[in-house]
Each structure stands twice: as C-alpha cells, then as structure tokens.
Amino acid sequence: MGRLLSVINRYLPLLFLMVLVLAIAKAFHLYWPFIQSRLVAFVAHLNLLVRYGVWVVVLLLFIGLGVLAVLSLMSHAGRLPQSISRRRWIMDILDRLTNRVALEERLSTNADATFIDADALSHALKSKVIGQDAICDDLAAQIRRRLALQQRGKPVGIFLFAGNPGTGKTYMGKRLATELGRKLLHIDMTQFSRGMAGTALFGSPRGYVGSDNYGKLTSGLRDSPDAVVLLDEIEKADPEIHKKFLTAWNDGFITEASDGKQISTTRAIFVLTTNAAIDVLEDIRQQYSQAPDEMRRASTNTLKESGFAPEVLSRIDRIFVFSRLTGLDVARVTALEIERMIEGYGLQVADQGIDPEILYRLMERQEKLADTASSRDLMRAIEESIADSLIAAKQQGARCVALIEGQGVVFARPVACPE
Numbered sequence: 195m196g197r198l199l200s201v202i203n204r205y206l207p208l209l210f211l212m213v214l215v216l217a218i219a220k221a222f223h224l225y226w227p228f229i230q231s232r233l234v235a236f237v238a239h240l241n242l243l244v245r246y247g248v249w250v251v252v253l254l255l256f257i258g259l260g261v262l263a264v265l266s267l268m269s270h271a272g273r274l275p276q277s278i279s280r281r282r283w284i285m286d287i288l289d290r291l292t293n294r295v296a297l298e299e300r301l302s303t304n305a306d307a308t309f310i311d312a313d314a315l316s317h318a319l320k321s322k323v324i325g326q327d328a329i330c331d332d333l334a335a336q337i338r339r340r341l342a343l344q345q346r347g348k349p350v351g352i353f354l355f356a357g358n359p360g361t362g363k364t365y366m367g368k369r370l371a372t373e374l375g376r377k378l379l380h381i382d383m384t385q386f387s388r389g390m391a392g393t394a395l396f397g398s399p400r401g402y403v404g405s406d407n408y409g410k411l412t413s414g415l416r417d418s419p420d421a422v423v424l425l426d427e428i429e430k431a432d433p434e435i436h437k438k439f440l441t442a443w444n445d446g447f448i449t450e451a452s453d454g455k456q457i458s459t460t461r462a463i464f465v466l467t468t469n470a471a472i473d474v475l476e477d478i479r480q481q482y483s484q485a486p487d488e489m490r491r492a493s494t495n496t497l498k499e500s501g502f503a504p505e506v507l508s509r510i511d512r513i514f515v516f517s518r519l520t521g522l523d524v525a526r527v528t529a530l531e532i533e534r535m536i537e538g539y540g541l542q543v544a545d546q547g548i549d550p551e552i553l554y555r556l557m558e559r560q561e562k563l564a565d566t567a568s569s570r571d572l573m574r575a576i577e578e579s580i581a582d583s584l585i586a587a588k589q590q591g592a593r594c595v596a597l598i599e600g601q602g603v604v605f606a607r608p609v610a611c612p613e
C-alpha cells in the first residue's frame with residue numbers, strides 16, 4: 195500500500211497536467227467558433243497598429259535613446275542627481291561602491307606623473323650654469339619630486355630665483371626649460387610696471403582693443419600647457435599684476451579675458467627671478483645654509499619688507515638665493531659670453547683664442563664696479579671695441595678668430611681653424 199502511495203505521489207503532478215491539457219482541448223473544441231471570430235478581429239487591429247504604430251514606436255525609441263544618452267553624459271560628468279544615480283539600473287558599479295569621479299581624477303593626475311632622473315638633470319644644469327652647483331642639485335631634486343607627486347590643481351612648481359645681477363638666474367630658467375624639453379615662456383615683467391592692466395598677458399575684455407588676440411601667457415599656456423613660465427624681474431611689476439597670478443598658483447588656471455576661457459596651469463613650472471633685497475638674502479643664505487625652514491622664513495620676511503605681497507610669497511614653493519660668482523667662475527662665465535657674442539657674428543673662437551690678459555682685466559673691472567655693473571655691461575663694452583675687427587675678419591672670409599689685447603685695445607684677429 196505504501197509503495198502504491200509513493201508511486202501516486204510521484205506521478206500526481208503528471209496526472210494533473212494531463213487532465214489540464216484534456217480540459218483545455220475540450221474547451222477549444224466547444225468554443226472554437228467564438229475563438230475564431232475573436233482571432234479575426236485581433237488580426238484586423240494588428241494591421242492598423244502596424245500601419246500607424248510603427249512611427250509611434252520609432253519616435254518612442256528615439257526619445258528613449260535620447261534620455262539614456264543625457265543620463266549617461268550626466269553620470270559621466272558626475273552630475274546625476276543622487277536620487278537617480280542611486281538606482282542600480284543605470285549606475286556604474288564604481289558610482290555605487292565608491293566616488294567614481296574622485297577616482298578618475300586621481301587616475302588622471304597619476305597619468306601626468308613623470309619620473310625624471312634628478313642626477314642627470316642636475317648634471318646637465320651644472321655643465322652650463324657655473325658656480326651654482328648647490329642650486330642645480332636642489333632644483334633638480336625639487337622638480338623630480340614635484341613631477342612624480344603632482345599636487346592636484348596646482349602648478350608643478352613655483353620657484354623664486356633671487357640674487358645679484360649676472361649670477362645666472364635668467365640663464366638657469368632658460369636652461370631648465372631646455373633640459374626638460376619644455377617650451378620657455380619668457381616674460382619680461384619690467385613691462386608691467388605701475389598702471390599696466392596686464393592685458394598683454396591675460397588678453398583684453400571683449401570690445402576693447404586687442405580683444406581678438408589672446409594674451410601672451412594665456413595663448414602660451416593654451417598651446418604649451420607644460421611650459422616653463424619665466425617671470426623675469428618680477429619685483430619690477432606692479433603688485434596688482436603679481437596678484438593676477440594667484441589663481442594660476444592657487445587654483446590651477448588662468449582666465450583669458452577675451453572669451454572667459456579657463457586655461458590650466460597645472461602642468462606648468464613657474465620660475466620668478468628678482469634682484470630685490472639681495473644683500474640681506476645673501477646674508478640669510480650664508481647664515482641658514484643648514485636650516486632650510488629658517489632660511490625660508492627669513493627670506494620670506496625680507497621679501498615681504500621689500501614689497502612682495504604675503505599671499506604671493508606664501509605660494510612660492512622654494513626660494514633659491516644665487517651666490518655671487520667668484521674667482522675663476524667669473525672668468526668662465528665671461529669667456530663663455532665672449533664665445534657666444536663672437537658666434538653671433540658667424541665666427542668661432544680658436545682654441546685658446548682668448549688672451550688671458552683680457553679675462554684678467556675684465557675680472558678686475560668687475561671687482562671694482564662690484565654691484566654697479568653686471569657682466570652684461572662689461573660684455574657690451576668689449577663688443578663695442580671688437581665689433582669692427584670681427585666684421586673685417588668676416589669680410590676676409592675667416593671662420594675663426596683670436597682675441598688679442600695690445601696697447602690697452604682689444605681686437606679680433608683671423609686665425610686658422612683647427613682641423
């Protein structure tokens with residue numbers, strides 16, 4: 195009996211199904227004429243729907259796709275209202291489980307991270323910029339660190355080069371751009387003395403003269419976002435112009451006045467140079483050479499006293515005080531400058547072609563004139579005395595010259611070039 199019951203139990207659902215199928219078949223048989231008439235009416239409706247309904251369906255599809263596209267764009271920009279973005283059906287898994295926008299931003303800054311060889315950079319700078327070895331090392335290390343750990347929304351670095359005229363501040367800025375393979379945006383800040391609105395840098399508002407063109411800084415950074423921006427002799431510019439750089443340094447962008455577009459400064463390196471307060475800064479450099487924090491505090495205070503706005507100083511990442519050139523370093527720089535000047539005339543200096551007496555006298559004169567003249571002034575004086583002989587040598591078809599001093603006069607003499 196038990197066995198019979200278990201078989202019935204197992205096959206009971208099958209029995210029910212068979213009864214159901216038989217019942218449905220019987221019902222069809224009984225009501226076939228009625229079902230047939232209903233089917234005909236349904237097919238007629240379907241015809242109408244096919245004729246007019248296709249367009250409605252296409253329209254609905256378009257609207258649906260449009261709504262989906264807008265939602266996806268908003269979601270991508272992180273602008274989806276929370277009430278919608280919480281719904282699982284349109285959510286990126288990262289939106290649900292974390293802050294996707296923050297994660298994407300983090301990844302994009304990481305993608306910008308660049309790793310440079312600080313030793314190679316420092317070595318390359320030292321081979322060109324004479325007598326500033328400690329600065330070359332420190333600057334290269336700073337740049338390596340800042341490129342690798344780029345702060346979000348701020349330039350790679352804002353460095354101030356302070357020091358006496360002719361110590362290589364501007365030159366270091368230029369070399370830095372060259373060695374990093376970045377474009378140099380050299381801005382002579384003496385042009386922006388009192389009363390200047392800075393339109394040449396940031397563009398002119400619509401309707402003003404020049405509003406068709408971008409400013410030098412805005413166009414420069416638009417075209418080369420990772421440029422080295424050299425703000426040369428920054429102290430000579432109006433303090434109001436200094437403040438115009440605050441958004442560039444604090445918020446990571448500048449605004450072009452003609453069309454209101456924001457241009458990013460986050461990949462740029464800013465180098466400011468100054469002659470302000472050089473004597474005090476030189477003392478500070480010597481006094482605190484082993485205490486960088488103290489040096490920074492004292493240098494900042496000194497620069498504040500000489501007119502720099504505190505909010506500008508607080509944005510500067512590092513102040514480098516260039517040492518006065520001494521001894522043979524003066525001769526090295528002078529010899530290099532003479533070589534560059536002669537190359538400007540399309541000529542070369544022969545090996546050992548500069549009379550040591552010339553360099554000695556130049557060093558003596560520089561010593562005597564101290565801070566009242568830079569090597570540039572001395573170079574100008576030399577150029578005046580040798581220009582005629584250089585032109586004559588060129589006319590004679592010479593390629594190489596030697597600089598000779600005779601009876602107090604310096605002149606260039608054509609010589610054979612080394613093979």
Ligand SMILES: Nc1ncnc2c1ncn2[C@@H]1O[C@H](COP(=O)(O)OP(=O)(O)OP(=O)(O)O)[C@@H](O)[C@H]1O
Nearest residue numbers: 322323324358359360361362363364365469527531
């Ligand atoms: N330390 C240096 N190493 C190599 N060249 C130098 C150095 N200092 C100066 N020079 C040479 O002298 C020229 C003038 O130097 P630079 O313009 O860099 O001086 P600066 O410190 O910016 O002076 P200033 O404060 O007057 O602007 C440079 O183009 C370079 O040829």
Ligand SMILES: [Mg+2]
Nearest residue numbers: 363364426467
């Ligand atoms: Mg300079």
